[in-house]
Amino acid sequence: MDEGFAAALPANAWNWLAVWRRNYLAWKKVAFASILGNLADPMIYFFGLGSGLGIMVGRVEGTSYSAFLAAGMIAASAMTASTFETIYAAFARMRDRRIWEAILYTQLTLGDIILGELAWAATRAFLAGTAITIIAAMLGYAAWPSVLYTLPVIALTGLTFASLAMVVTALAPSYDYFVFYQTLVITPMLFLSGAVFPINQLPGAFQQVTRFLPLAHSIDLIRPAMLGRPVVDVGVHIGALCIYAVVAFFLSSALLRRRLLR
Amino acid sequence: MSKFAMELTGVKKSYGDKIVVDGLSFTVAPGECFGLLGPNGAGKSTIARMVLGMISPDAGKITVLGEPVPSRARWARMRVGVVPQFDNLDLEFTARENLLVFGRYFGKSARELEAVIPSLLEFARLESKANARVAELSGGMKRRLTLARALINDPQLLVLDEPTTGLDPHARHLIWERLRILLARGKTIILTTHFMEEAERLCDRLCVLEHGRNIAEGSPHALIDKHIGCHVIEIFGGNPRELSSLIRPYVQHIEMSGETLYCYAPDPEQVRVQLRERAGLRLLQRPPNLEDVFLRLTGREMEK
Numbered sequence: 001m002d003e004g005f006a007a008a009l010p011a012n013a014w015n016w017l018a019v020w021r022r023n024y025l026a027w028k029k030v031a032f033a034s035i036l037g038n039l040a041d042p043m044i045y046f047f048g049l050g051s052g053l054g055i056m057v058g059r060v061e062g063t064s065y066s067a068f069l070a071a072g073m074i075a076a077s078a079m080t081a082s083t084f085e086t087i088y089a090a091f092a093r094m095r096d097r098r099i100w101e102a103i104l105y106t107q108l109t110l111g112d113i114i115l116g117e118l119a120w121a122a123t124r125a126f127l128a129g130t131a132i133t134i135i136a137a138m139l140g141y142a143a144w145p146s147v148l149y150t151l152p153v154i155a156l157t158g159l160t161f162a163s164l165a166m167v168v169t170a171l172a173p174s175y176d177y178f179v180f181y182q183t184l185v186i187t188p189m190l191f192l193s194g195a196v197f198p199i200n201q202l203p204g205a206f207q208q209v210t211r212f213l214p215l216a217h218s219i220d221l222i223r224p225a226m227l228g229r230p231v232v233d234v235g236v237h238i239g240a241l242c243i244y245a246v247v248a249f250f251l252s253s254a255l256l257r258r259r260l261l262r
Numbered sequence: 263m264s265k266f267a268m269e270l271t272g273v274k275k276s277y278g279d280k281i282v283v284d285g286l287s288f289t290v291a292p293g294e295c296f297g298l299l300g301p302n303g304a305g306k307s308t309i310a311r312m313v314l315g316m317i318s319p320d321a322g323k324i325t326v327l328g329e330p331v332p333s334r335a336r337w338a339r340m341r342v343g344v345v346p347q348f349d350n351l352d353l354e355f356t357a358r359e360n361l362l363v364f365g366r367y368f369g370k371s372a373r374e375l376e377a378v379i380p381s382l383l384e385f386a387r388l389e390s391k392a393n394a395r396v397a398e399l400s401g402g403m404k405r406r407l408t409l410a411r412a413l414i415n416d417p418q419l420l421v422l423d424e425p426t427t428g429l430d431p432h433a434r435h436l437i438w439e440r441l442r443i444l445l446a447r448g449k450t451i452i453l454t455t456h457f458m459e460e461a462e463r464l465c466d467r468l469c470v471l472e473h474g475r476n477i478a479e480g481s482p483h484a485l486i487d488k489h490i491g492c493h494v495i496e497i498f499g500g501n502p503r504e505l506s507s508l509i510r511p512y513v514q515h516i517e518m519s520g521e522t523l524y525c526y527a528p529d530p531e532q533v534r535v536q537l538r539e540r541a542g543l544r545l546l547q548r549p550p551n552l553e554d555v556f557l558r559l560t561g562r563e564m565e566k
Binding site for chain 1: 277344
């Protein structure tokens with residue numbers, strides 16, 4: 001059993017790169033449409049909520065509503081980009097298109113494939129989150145140079161949510177199940193993590209739940225960087241994101257091994 | 263280094279109560295084409311997956327190119343090429359890109375790959391399709407591209423799982439011809455098929471599988487001699503039961519399949535004499551083939 005589990009772990013530190021490059025080559029062919037797709041959704045929220053609600057809300061936590069919202073939209077775009085890449089695109093590569101199966105004929109292990117897919121989803125998230133950051137900066141909602149700190153956080157957020165989504169991908173019998181993850185986990189997380197309004201507006205019990213949500217940790221890192229404020233508990237937030245990423249990675253590896261290598 | 267390219271000893275695999283591979287043992291010598299012949303569900307694909315280390319046997323030992331599998335399957339796979347039963351080419355890519363991307367999974371650099379890809383495309387007779395998307399290729403072309411892909415790491419051993427299933431005769435003959443070239447170059451091939459002609463044409467040795475057990479093993483000719491060893495007369499157009507009792511004394515063995523009688527007749531003339539008076543019968547006398555062996559061993563009737 002132990003011996004068999006080695007097949008579900010990465011074989012070395014660089015094999016995953018071949019999988020990442022495969023996805024990059026495929027993405028390059030449709031890059032324009034893809035970037036536009038990744039940008040559209042958070043931008044609509046950003047301008048829709050920002051200009052609409054912003055007028056009514058006025059100032060939030062000592063800044064304009066749009067400046068407050070920018071950090072939430074950056075984190076949310078990273079979350080959704082890597083989630084969707086993993087539950088839909090990676091699931092298709094695993095099941096319908098048998099691409100993982102072909103890769104398993106080579107010297108790559110299942111773990112190499114999973115790591116490559118996660119790194120790729122994190123890259124997609126990085127692109128999406130960075131694009132929103134640049135637009136927010138152009139609109140004057142980013143403090144220089146602390147805005148640069150958002151970039152590694154966006155990548156880590158992408159990796160964490162890719163890892164979590166990989167668990168869902170490993171378990172889902174078909175695409176129909178992904179909608180549960182979206183509506184029961186991803187969308188509520190957007191509202192419970194302080195992306196759209198401050199956490200202290202939530203009822204007390206919910207505020208406790210918030211402490212365990214990865215998106216909340218991501219926003220707690222990104223928002224101060226965007227507003228040029230000091231970050232508190234950097235280690236806690238980064239640690240929480242890393243723990244989610246690592247635990248979900250091993251869990252998804254074990255589940256995918258059961259699903260594919262038997 | 264083991265003297266065998268592949269060795270299976272007492273390999274077992276079951277899923278729940280269903281035994282898929284039941285104490286299977288065989289060896290494949292370097293440079294040999296070894297066939298696993300069996301009906302659908304005989305465990306052929308499961309064996310192929312076990313040989314690649316994608317699934318672990320419940321019991322028994324597997325050695326591939328000197329590496330114990332599954333513990334060192336990754337090292338074995340570095341020197342193995344695979345053609346699966348169902349195409350799993352990357353539809354988003356061109357033929358050339360498919361080879362490039364696959365070669366990178368073996369850790370090869372773009373430069374190394376650019377050097378070998380033209381000759382592989384030529385081998386697969388796809389030179390003119392290098393920049394065509396896979397979706398535009400015909401079934402036979404896709405299979406040939408899959409074969410070229412399996413050669414990207416210059417493997418010593420090829421594992422082919424039903425390589426010509428679903429192809430038209432032209433495409434199939436082209437694949438067979440390519441495989442013979444590979445054998446002439448010294449590659450070892452293990453081939454699963456339910457296609458008797460394929461096994462007879464290509465395989466030096468084969469084993470016949472039923473319910474995951476090895477029920478016969480040897481060269482195609484030896485198996486035909488041993489299990490049939492005489493001419494076969496196929497009779498259609500009459501009442502098989504009645505005819506069967508009429509000619510039974512004159513043949514070595516008789517079998518019924520649907521409306522056809524298969525008579526294994528050491529002396530075919532005697533059978534013909536018996537049937538001379540009967541109008542409307544069609545007789546086909548032919549040398550025995552592997553299909554006869556297979557059906558003899560596994561039973562002519564489908565419902566069993």
